[in-house]
Amino acid sequence: MPRHDREEVARRAGHATWREAVEATAHLSQQEAGRVLGVSHPTVRAWRAELGLGVAAARPSAEQLKAAFQADAGDARHGSANGYRNLGCRCPACTSAWTDYQRARRTGPA
Ligand SMILES: [Zn+2]
Structure with a gap:
Protein backbone atom coordinates (compact mmCIF):
# COMPACT_ATOMS: atom_id res chain seq x y z
CA MET A 1 0.00 0.00 0.00
CA GLY A 52 9.95 -2.95 14.45
CA LEU A 53 6.85 -3.25 16.64
CA GLY A 54 5.22 -6.40 17.95
CA VAL A 55 7.29 -8.66 15.78
CA ALA A 56 7.66 -11.87 17.69
CA ALA A 57 11.01 -13.57 17.44
CA ALA A 58 10.88 -16.20 14.75
CA ARG A 59 10.22 -19.61 16.20
CA PRO A 60 13.08 -22.04 15.80
CA SER A 61 12.78 -24.42 12.87
CA ALA A 62 12.37 -28.16 13.31
CA GLU A 63 15.99 -28.54 12.26
CA GLN A 64 17.12 -26.08 14.94
CA LEU A 65 15.06 -27.90 17.58
CA LYS A 66 16.62 -31.22 16.57
CA ALA A 67 20.12 -29.76 16.65
CA ALA A 68 19.49 -28.27 20.11
CA PHE A 69 18.18 -31.61 21.39
CA GLN A 70 21.12 -33.53 19.99
CA ALA A 71 23.59 -31.05 21.49
CA ASP A 72 21.99 -31.28 24.95
CA ALA A 73 23.10 -34.57 26.46
CA GLY A 74 21.00 -33.81 29.54
CA ASP A 75 17.72 -33.75 27.62
CA ALA A 76 15.41 -36.38 29.08
CA ARG A 77 14.36 -37.52 25.62
CA HIS A 78 17.72 -39.19 25.02
CA GLY A 79 17.35 -42.92 25.31
CA SER A 80 13.93 -42.93 23.62
CA ALA A 81 12.75 -44.19 20.27
CA ASN A 82 11.38 -40.67 19.74
CA GLY A 83 14.88 -39.26 20.16
CA TYR A 84 16.20 -41.58 17.48
CA ARG A 85 13.33 -41.65 15.01
CA ASN A 86 11.76 -38.19 15.23
CA LEU A 87 14.63 -36.13 16.57
CA GLY A 88 17.33 -37.82 14.53
CA CYS A 89 19.71 -38.47 17.42
CA ARG A 90 22.27 -41.26 16.97
CA CYS A 91 23.78 -41.22 20.44
CA PRO A 92 24.24 -44.68 22.03
CA ALA A 93 21.21 -44.26 24.31
CA CYS A 94 18.82 -43.27 21.50
CA THR A 95 20.23 -45.89 19.13
CA SER A 96 19.78 -48.55 21.79
CA ALA A 97 16.24 -47.41 22.53
CA TRP A 98 15.39 -47.56 18.84
CA THR A 99 16.86 -51.05 18.51
CA ASP A 100 14.83 -52.21 21.51
CA TYR A 101 11.70 -50.57 20.13
CA GLN A 102 12.11 -52.30 16.75
CA ARG A 103 12.81 -55.63 18.41
CA ALA A 104 9.71 -55.27 20.59
CA ARG A 105 7.64 -54.50 17.50
CA ARG A 106 8.87 -57.66 15.79
CA THR A 107 8.64 -60.05 18.72
CA GLY A 108 6.28 -58.44 21.18
CA PRO A 109 7.27 -57.11 24.60
CA ALA A 110 10.04 -59.02 26.32
ZN1 LIG B 1 20.21 -39.22 21.94
Whole structure:
Protein backbone atom coordinates (compact mmCIF):
# COMPACT_ATOMS: atom_id res chain seq x y z
CA MET A 1 0.00 0.00 0.00
CA PRO A 2 1.54 3.37 -0.97
CA ARG A 3 2.48 5.71 1.81
CA HIS A 4 -0.24 8.28 1.08
CA ASP A 5 -2.85 5.55 1.41
CA ARG A 6 -1.66 4.48 4.83
CA GLU A 7 -1.73 8.08 5.99
CA GLU A 8 -5.31 8.26 4.72
CA VAL A 9 -6.19 5.04 6.54
CA ALA A 10 -4.70 6.42 9.75
CA ARG A 11 -6.60 9.69 9.50
CA ARG A 12 -9.88 7.86 8.87
CA ALA A 13 -9.23 5.86 12.06
CA GLY A 14 -8.59 9.08 13.99
CA HIS A 15 -4.79 9.13 14.04
CA ALA A 16 -2.45 11.85 12.82
CA THR A 17 -0.02 9.54 11.05
CA TRP A 18 0.15 5.86 10.16
CA ARG A 19 3.08 5.48 12.55
CA GLU A 20 0.93 6.82 15.37
CA ALA A 21 -1.93 4.54 14.32
CA VAL A 22 0.33 1.49 14.36
CA GLU A 23 1.81 2.43 17.72
CA ALA A 24 -1.62 3.16 19.20
CA THR A 25 -2.90 -0.28 18.19
CA ALA A 26 0.28 -2.20 19.04
CA HIS A 27 -1.34 -3.81 22.09
CA LEU A 28 -4.09 -5.37 19.94
CA SER A 29 -3.86 -8.57 17.96
CA GLN A 30 -3.20 -8.12 14.26
CA GLN A 31 -6.85 -8.96 13.55
CA GLU A 32 -8.18 -6.48 16.09
CA ALA A 33 -5.83 -3.74 14.95
CA GLY A 34 -6.87 -4.43 11.35
CA ARG A 35 -10.53 -3.99 12.29
CA VAL A 36 -9.84 -0.76 14.15
CA LEU A 37 -7.80 0.67 11.30
CA GLY A 38 -9.85 -0.76 8.46
CA VAL A 39 -7.03 -2.79 6.89
CA SER A 40 -6.22 -6.50 6.64
CA HIS A 41 -4.16 -8.17 9.34
CA PRO A 42 -1.26 -8.90 6.95
CA THR A 43 -1.15 -5.14 6.38
CA VAL A 44 -0.97 -4.60 10.13
CA ARG A 45 1.82 -7.17 10.32
CA ALA A 46 3.76 -5.44 7.53
CA TRP A 47 3.35 -2.02 9.12
CA ARG A 48 4.43 -3.31 12.51
CA ALA A 49 7.43 -5.03 10.98
CA GLU A 50 8.44 -1.81 9.27
CA LEU A 51 8.38 -0.02 12.62
CA GLY A 52 9.95 -2.95 14.45
CA LEU A 53 6.85 -3.25 16.64
CA GLY A 54 5.22 -6.40 17.95
CA VAL A 55 7.29 -8.66 15.78
CA ALA A 56 7.66 -11.87 17.69
CA ALA A 57 11.01 -13.57 17.44
CA ALA A 58 10.88 -16.20 14.75
CA ARG A 59 10.22 -19.61 16.20
CA PRO A 60 13.08 -22.04 15.80
CA SER A 61 12.78 -24.42 12.87
CA ALA A 62 12.37 -28.16 13.31
CA GLU A 63 15.99 -28.54 12.26
CA GLN A 64 17.12 -26.08 14.94
CA LEU A 65 15.06 -27.90 17.58
CA LYS A 66 16.62 -31.22 16.57
CA ALA A 67 20.12 -29.76 16.65
CA ALA A 68 19.49 -28.27 20.11
CA PHE A 69 18.18 -31.61 21.39
CA GLN A 70 21.12 -33.53 19.99
CA ALA A 71 23.59 -31.05 21.49
CA ASP A 72 21.99 -31.28 24.95
CA ALA A 73 23.10 -34.57 26.46
CA GLY A 74 21.00 -33.81 29.54
CA ASP A 75 17.72 -33.75 27.62
CA ALA A 76 15.41 -36.38 29.08
CA ARG A 77 14.36 -37.52 25.62
CA HIS A 78 17.72 -39.19 25.02
CA GLY A 79 17.35 -42.92 25.31
CA SER A 80 13.93 -42.93 23.62
CA ALA A 81 12.75 -44.19 20.27
CA ASN A 82 11.38 -40.67 19.74
CA GLY A 83 14.88 -39.26 20.16
CA TYR A 84 16.20 -41.58 17.48
CA ARG A 85 13.33 -41.65 15.01
CA ASN A 86 11.76 -38.19 15.23
CA LEU A 87 14.63 -36.13 16.57
CA GLY A 88 17.33 -37.82 14.53
CA CYS A 89 19.71 -38.47 17.42
CA ARG A 90 22.27 -41.26 16.97
CA CYS A 91 23.78 -41.22 20.44
CA PRO A 92 24.24 -44.68 22.03
CA ALA A 93 21.21 -44.26 24.31
CA CYS A 94 18.82 -43.27 21.50
CA THR A 95 20.23 -45.89 19.13
CA SER A 96 19.78 -48.55 21.79
CA ALA A 97 16.24 -47.41 22.53
CA TRP A 98 15.39 -47.56 18.84
CA THR A 99 16.86 -51.05 18.51
CA ASP A 100 14.83 -52.21 21.51
CA TYR A 101 11.70 -50.57 20.13
CA GLN A 102 12.11 -52.30 16.75
CA ARG A 103 12.81 -55.63 18.41
CA ALA A 104 9.71 -55.27 20.59
CA ARG A 105 7.64 -54.50 17.50
CA ARG A 106 8.87 -57.66 15.79
CA THR A 107 8.64 -60.05 18.72
CA GLY A 108 6.28 -58.44 21.18
CA PRO A 109 7.27 -57.11 24.60
CA ALA A 110 10.04 -59.02 26.32
ZN1 LIG B 1 20.21 -39.22 21.94
